[in-house]
Amino acid sequence: MLRFVVRRIxxxxxxxxxxxxxxxxxxxxxxxxxxxxALGQNARDEQIAxxxxxxxxxxxxxEQYLTYVGRLLxxxxxxxxxxxRPVADDLLDFLPATLELSLAALLVALCFGIPLGMxxxxxxxxxxxxxxxxxxxxxxxxxxxxxxxxxxxxxxxQLRWLPGPGRLDSTLNPPTAITGMYTVDALLTGNWxxxxxxxxxxxxxAITLGxxxxxxxxxxxxxxxxxxxxxxxxxxxxxxxxxxxVVITRHALRNALPPILxxxxxxxxxxxxxxxxxxxxxxxxxLGRYATxxxxxxxxxxxxxxxxxxxxxxxxxxxxVDIAYSLVDPRIRIQ
Amino acid sequence: xxSESRTLxxxxxxxxxxxxxxxxxxxxxxxxxxxxxxxAPAEQPAAEAPAxxxxxxxxxxxxxxxxxxxxxxxxxTDLITLDPAVVYEFSGIQVAGSIYETLVxxxxxxxxIKPLLAESWEVVDSGDMWTLTFKLNPKATFASGNPxxxxxxxxxxxRAIDINKSPAFLLIDVAQLTKENMxxxxxxxxxxxxxxxxxxxxxxxxxxxxxAAVVEKAVVEANLxxxxxxxxxxxxxxxxxxxxxxxxxxxxxxxxxxxxxxWGKAPAMxxxxxxNVTELANLQALIETGDADIVKDLGAEQAxxxxxxxxxxxxxxQSTLLIxxxxxxxxxxxxxxxxxxxxxxxxxxxxITTLLAGNGxxxxxxxxxxxxxxxxxxxFAQDLDKARDLLAxxxxxxxxxxxxxxxxxxxxxxxxWSVIAAKLQSDLAQIGLTVNIQQTQQSELxxxxxxxxxxxxxxxxxxxxxxxxxxxxxxxxxxAKSIAWRNGWDNPEIAELGKQAAIELDEAARTELYAQxxxxxxHEGPYIMLYQPLRTYGLRSNVTGxxxxxxxxxxxxxxxxSK
Numbered sequence: 001m002l003r004f005v006v007r008r009i010x011x012x013x014x015x016x017x018x019x020x021x022x023x024x025x026x027x028x029x030x031x032x033x034x035x036x037x038a039l040g041q042n043a044r045d046e047q048i049a050x051x052x053x054x055x056x057x058x059x060x061x062x063e064q065y066l067t068y069v070g071r072l073l074x075x076x077x078x079x080x081x082x083x084x085r086p087v088a089d090d091l092l093d094f095l096p097a098t099l100e101l102s103l104a105a106l107l108v109a110l111c112f113g114i115p116l117g118m119x120x121x122x123x124x125x126x127x128x129x130x131x132x133x134x135x136x137x138x139x140x141x142x143x144x145x146x147x148x149x150x151x152x153x154x155x156x157x158q159l160r161w162l163p164g165p166g167r168l169d170s171t172l173n174p175p176t177a178i179t180g181m182y183t184v185d186a187l188l189t190g191n192w193x194x195x196x197x198x199x200x201x202x203x204x205x206a207i208t209l210g211x212x213x214x215x216x217x218x219x220x221x222x223x224x225x226x227x228x229x230x231x232x233x234x235x236x237x238x239x240x241x242x243x244x245x246v247v248i249t250r251h252a253l254r255n256a257l258p259p260i261l262x263x264x265x266x267x268x269x270x271x272x273x274x275x276x277x278x279x280x281x282x283x284x285x286x287l288g289r290y291a292t293x294x295x296x297x298x299x300x301x302x303x304x305x306x307x308x309x310x311x312x313x314x315x316x317x318x319x320x321v322d323i324a325y326s327l328v329d330p331r332i333r334i335q
Numbered sequence: 336x337x338s339e340s341r342t343l344x345x346x347x348x349x350x351x352x353x354x355x356x357x358x359x360x361x362x363x364x365x366x367x368x369x370x371x372x373x374x375a376p377a378e379q380p381a382a383e384a385p386a387x388x389x390x391x392x393x394x395x396x397x398x399x400x401x402x403x404x405x406x407x408x409x410x411x412t413d414l415i416t417l418d419p420a421v422v423y424e425f426s427g428i429q430v431a432g433s434i435y436e437t438l439v440x441x442x443x444x445x446x447x448i449k450p451l452l453a454e455s456w457e458v459v460d461s462g463d464m465w466t467l468t469f470k471l472n473p474k475a476t477f478a479s480g481n482p483x484x485x486x487x488x489x490x491x492x493x494r495a496i497d498i499n500k501s502p503a504f505l506l507i508d509v510a511q512l513t514k515e516n517m518x519x520x521x522x523x524x525x526x527x528x529x530x531x532x533x534x535x536x537x538x539x540x541x542x543x544x545x546x547a548a549v550v551e552k553a554v555v556e557a558n559l560x561x562x563x564x565x566x567x568x569x570x571x572x573x574x575x576x577x578x579x580x581x582x583x584x585x586x587x588x589x590x591x592x593x594x595x596x597x598w599g600k601a602p603a604m605x606x607x608x609x610x611n612v613t614e615l616a617n618l619q620a621l622i623e624t625g626d627a628d629i630v631k632d633l634g635a636e637q638a639x640x641x642x643x644x645x646x647x648x649x650x651x652x653q654s655t656l657l658i659x660x661x662x663x664x665x666x667x668x669x670x671x672x673x674x675x676x677x678x679x680x681x682x683x684x685x686x687i688t689t690l691l692a693g694n695g696x697x698x699x700x701x702x703x704x705x706x707x708x709x710x711x712x713x714x715f716a717q718d719l720d721k722a723r724d725l726l727a728x729x730x731x732x733x734x735x736x737x738x739x740x741x742x743x744x745x746x747x748x749x750x751x752w753s754v755i756a757a758k759l760q761s762d763l764a765q766i767g768l769t770v771n772i773q774q775t776q777q778s779e780l781x782x783x784x785x786x787x788x789x790x791x792x793x794x795x796x797x798x799x800x801x802x803x804x805x806x807x808x809x810x811x812x813x814x815a816k817s818i819a820w821r822n823g824w825d826n827p828e829i830a831e832l833g834k835q836a837a838i839e840l841d842e843a844a845r846t847e848l849y850a851q852x853x854x855x856x857x858h859e860g861p862y863i864m865l866y867q868p869l870r871t872y873g874l875r876s877n878v879t880g881x882x883x884x885x886x887x888x889x890x891x892x893x894x895x896x897s898k
Binding site: 032033034036037039043044045047082083084085090093094149152153156157160163164165166167170171173174280281283285289290293296297298 | 401404406412415416501504582584585586587588608610611612613614616617620621623624626776778779781782785816817
C-alpha cells in the first residue's frame with residue numbers, strides 16, 4: 001500500500017511538471033501583454049513598462065519559466081497580476097468554496113444516484129424503473145446553466161422557499177475560518193445561524209451541480225446491480241433464506257460497488273469543472289469563477305495556480321478511488 | 336480473510352452510512368426551517384469604545400438591523416485594493432470614497448467645488464507660482480476621534496506620491512504636486528506652491544479624487560508593514576469619512592459600518608454592504624425580492640422587465656464614457672481630412688439613438704455631457720451626397736476597403752460592439768466604402784491601438800479626473816502619447832489651445848476656448864464621436880437620497896441615502 005502511494009505521488013510530480021510547462025508555454029503564446037491588460041487603456045507607457053519589469057515579463061521566456069519553477073518549489077505560486085495578491089492566498093480563499101460545493105453535489109449524487117439506481121434495478125421494467133430512467137435521461141441532457149436558472153427562478157424568485165445567489169446571507173458574518181467551508185466551520189464553532197443559512201444556500205447549487213452526476217451514477221448503479229443480481233451467488237443467498245435487505249446490501253451492492261466507485265471518482269473530477277458554470281449562476285465565490293475572471297484578464301500566474309490545483313485533484317481522487325477498491329473488494333490488491 | 340476485519344469494515348460502512356444520513360437529515364431540517372431567505376438580524380458592529388466624543392455627545396452606536404442596512408449589489412470584480420493612495424477602480428473608489436475624505440469635494444448633482452475637510456481655501460498669484468492655502472475645518476476628526484491635521488494631509492499626499500501606483504500620476508503629473516512644494520504651515524493650514532503650468536482649477540478637481548484623500552498618519556505609520564501600509568489598509572481603515580471598514584471578503588462583499596465618531600451629519604444607514612454580483616439575472620432577482628436595496632448597471636432586458644414593478648424604481652445615471660471610432664491618420668486613405676469628414680457625414684446618428692433605446696445619447700464631441708465645455712452641438716447629420724463629394728475630393732475610389740477593429744462583448748450602454756460596427760459598416764457601404772470588421776479581445780485590441788497599428792478602432796474612453804482637460808489632452812495632444820498619438824494625429828495648434836484652456840482661470844473664457852477646440856476637433860480630428868452611455872440603477876421604492884453624479888468621487892454618496 002505504501003509503495004503504491006509513493007509511486008502515485010511520484011507520478012503526480014511528473015504530471016505537475018508537465019502541466020506547469022504546458023500552461024506556461026500556452027500563456028506566453030497569447031500575443032497580448034498582461035501588464036497592459038491589467039492597467040487598462042488610460043495607463044501610460046512608462047507605467048506599463050514599470051509593471052512589466054516588476055512582474056519580470058521583460059526577461060526571456062526560459063528565464064521566466066526557471067524563476068517560476070524555482071518559486072514553485074519553494075511553495076510560492078507567484079502574484080496575481082489582476083488581484084495583486086499572492087496566488088496561494090487567492091486559492092486558499094476560493095478553493096474551500098468550490099470544495100464545499102463539489103462535496104455537497106457529490107453528496108446529492110450519492111444520496112439520490114445510488115438508492116434510485118438500486119430501486120430501478122430491483123424493480124426492473126416497473127414504473128419505478130421507467131421514472132428513474134426518465135430522471136437519468138433528463139439529468140444527462142439538461143444543461144447546467146438552464147437547470148440552475150430554472151431552480152433559482154422557481155425556488156427563490158417565485159416561491160421564496162430558498163435563498164438566492166451567494167454562500168451566505170449578506171447580513172451574516174462568515175464563521176471563523178478553519179477549513180474555509182462555511183457549513184463545516186459553522187458546525188465546528190457552533191454557529192447555528194450561519195450553519196442553517198449556509199446549508200440553505202448550498203441546496204440549489206448542489207442540486208444543480210449534482211444532477212448530472214446523479215444521472216451518471218444512477219445509470220451505473222442500475223446496470224451494475226442488474227448484472228450482480230443475475231449471478232448465481234445471489235440466488236444461493238436467497239435460497240439460504242437470508243433476509244432480502246441483507247442480500248441486497250451485503251451480497252448484491254457490495255459486489256456492484258467497484259464500477260460505481262470508478263464512476264464516483266470520474267464524476268468528482270467533472271464536478272470541479274462543472275463548478276465554473278454553477279458558480280457563475282449562483283454567484284458562488286469559488287475557484288471556477290476565479291479561473292474565468294483570471295483567464296479573461298490574462299492573469300496567467302492565477303490561471304497556472306488554478307490549473308495546478310486541478311492537476312493535483314484528478315490524480316488524487318483517482319488514487320483515493322484505487323485505495324477504496326481494495327477496501328471494498330479484498331480480491332483487488334494494490335501494488 | 337479474517338472475519339475480525341470484515342466486521343470492522345462493515346461497521347465502518349454502517350457508521351459512514353449514519354453520518355451520511357445525519358447530514359441529509361440536517362440538510363432537510365435546515366431546508367424546512369428556512370422559510371424564505373434568512374432575515375436574521377446582523378450582528379452588532381464591533382463595539383469599540385467611542386473615543387473622545389465632542390461636546391459630551393453619547394456616541395452610542397445604534398443597533399444594526401436589516402432596516403438600517405443598505406445592500407448595494409453589482410459587479411465589483413474590479414475591486415483589488417481599498418487603500419485610497421492606490422485605488423483606481425470604480426468599485427474601489429466607491430468604497431474608499433465612503434471611508435476617506437478629501438480637502439474639497441463636489442456636491443452630488445450640483446456644479447462647483449465645495450469645502451469638505453478644508454473649510455476654506457485661497458489661491459494667490461505669487462509671480463511664477465500659484466500659492467494655494469487650505470484652512471482645515473477644526474471640527475474634522477478621524478474615526479479614532481483624533482483631529483485631522485495639516486500634518487496628516489501632507490503625509491497622505493506624500494504617501495500616494497511615494498507609493499506611485501496607478502492613480503499617482505494624478506498628483507504627480509496632472510496636479511504637479513511634489514513632496515517639496517507642499518507644507519503644513521500649522522496644524523490647520525496646508526500650503527501648496529504650484530507651477531504656472533497647472534491650473535488651480537485642475538488642481539482642485541484632482542483634490543476631489545480618492546488619491547488625494549487623507550489617512551490618519553499615526554494609524555498608518557503604526558501598521559506600515561513592508562508595503563507602506565497598503566495591505567493593512569485593505570482590511571482596516573484610517574479615515575475621517577462617514578463609514579469605517581468592517582470587513583472585505585474577497586470577491587464576495589465589503590461591509591462598512593457607520594463611523595460612530597463622524598464629525599459631520601451622521602448617516603442614516605448604519606451599515607452598507609457592497610455585494611459583488613456579476614450575473615444580470617441575479618441582480619434583477621435581488622432587487623425584485625428586496626434582498627438588495629440598490630442594484631447597479633442593469634442590462635436593457637432587466638430594466639425593461641422591471642419597468643412598472645411598484646417595488647422598484649429605475650434611475651438612469653450619466654456615465655463619463657464616450658464611445659468613438661479612432662481613424663488612424665497614418666493609414667491611407669484616412670490621412671486625408673476630407674476622407675475622414677466624408678465618413679462622419681455618412682453615418683446615420685439617428686439610427687444610433689434608436690439602437691441605444693434610451694440607454695445612451697448621441698454625443699459628437701470629445702467632452703462628455705456633465706462637464707464644463709460640453710457644447711451639446713450636433714456637428715454632423717447624415718448627408719450622403721456631401722459625403723460622396725468629400726470622398727471624391729479626397730480621391731478615394733469606390734470599393735476602398737477599411738479595417739475596423741472592435742472588442743468582443745457588450746459596449747457600455749448595453750449594445751453589442753458588433754451591432755454598432757455593423758451599423759457603421761452598412762452606413763459606409765452607402766458611400767462605396769467596404770468595412771471589414773475584425774473582432775478581438777479588448778486587451779489585444781488595445782495592444783494594436785497603442786502601437787498605432789489599427790486603421791479604424793471602435794472603443795470607449797473615460798476621463799482620468801473630473802475636468803474637461805481629462806479628455807481634451809488625450810484627444811488633442813500628440814505628445815501626451817494617448818489617443819491623438821494612437822491615431823497618428825499631430826495638430827500642435829489645437830494642442831496649444833488645449834494647454835491654454837487647461838490653465839485658464841476665468842470660467843467663461845475657458846468655456847469659450849473649449850467650444851473652439853470642440854468644433855475644430857470635430858471636423859479636423861481623426862474621430863467619429865458616437866455616444867455617451869447611461870447606466871441604469873434599480874432601487875427599491877423606499878430608497879431615497881440616491882444621486883448618481885459622474886463627476887463626484889465617489890459617484891454615489893451612501894451617507895445621503897436613507898430608506
